[in-house]
Amino acid sequence: MDLQQIEAKVFGTPVPEVKRVALAYSGGLDSSLCIELLRRVYKVKDKDIVLITIDVGQGKDEVDVSKAKAGKLGMKAILIDLKKEFTENWLTKAIRANSDYEGYPVSTSMTRQLVARAVAQKAVAMGCDAVMEGSTGKGNDQYRMHNTFKIFAPQCKVRAPVRDFDMLRDEERILCEAWGVPVDEQIAGGDDKTLWCRSIASGAIGLDQELPDDIWMWLTVPPKAPDKTEEVTLSFEEGIPVKLNGRKLPLDKLIMDLNGVAGRNGIGYIDMFEDGIMDLKSREIYEAPAAHVILKLHHDLEQWCLTKDELEFKAVVDRKWAYLTYHGMWFHPLKAELDAFVLAASRFTSGTYRVGLYKGNIQILKRESATGLFSPEIRSIKSKGFSQKMAKDAAVIRGLPFEILARRGGIE
16 A cells, blocks of 8 residues: 555544544654644644653653654653552552463553553643544554543543554554654564563564564573573562562662563563453563563462462452453452452562572572461471371261262262
């Protein structure tokens, strides 16, 4: 499709009248193109285009790049710093809930909703009648953003031009080139980064597409990782990591440091099929070195410190927590109610781990906890913690239902 055909499709699509628009602006291809679409198609004047950039920990370099791109388009974005909230209110909940959706350490699912809330609140405060974001009609973010927009700015129209004009990625690129929109994607589809997890070319990776080694930010692919094990210690208090190698650190600093350590040892590579909100599968690529280490050790610590019944129920809660968050339901009442249980279950989840990191593997070398429930002096077959003879009657009683089943017959 050539430029003329693309423009005919875009300009031929009816659009609702909007007077003042708050745009969730990241500096990526989609949100940058939205600026020109607002000008050329929606006929909105620059003074009524409110660009809002949310810093959720993607890094100063990325924020500076988005600022520079806006400048090239003659615009200036409002920057809202939510790194502290994302780390202390969102990530802490995610860690305690063992945030895993089909193998994906829930991350972008959270930030999209945090961004949408901030944009919606600013839109209301600045008298906007519409909110806009760059989601496609094939992905998950349109639902996460829309749900949140409608909670915090129900009176605003929601526009997602890439979806609404049915544009393919190559068509977007052609428009950007023709209209002078700056684009610098390293790989088709771009990336989405927080300190917790980086999503690479979401929805654009082919079935057998090879990934070049230079696309990674933290990860050294396992074959090229060091040939020597690197040991680290990680300490948890009530389910949250608080010390790395004996140093007490704020959570964001701890995660960033651990990304470097774990990443250079080949930890955090994720290549998976993901069932999206529309029940359509996509191949997704992530790198999440710190998340891999933290979630593995947190889960192990829970297995040590919580009772059998707590673990059984919490597994159900964690699964539902990840489902709700992934599906754009962070602000649903059930999500808050699950948070309350997860927080209560974390009271005794404290301890320190020493682990070895080697070419993508995490080996637990030493565990310490004052709240663990493993009691070898009672359970071990080497111990005289109790007389085994005491268990005979209990075994007889537990076997009675099976004895009754035998009377009935019909057992295969």
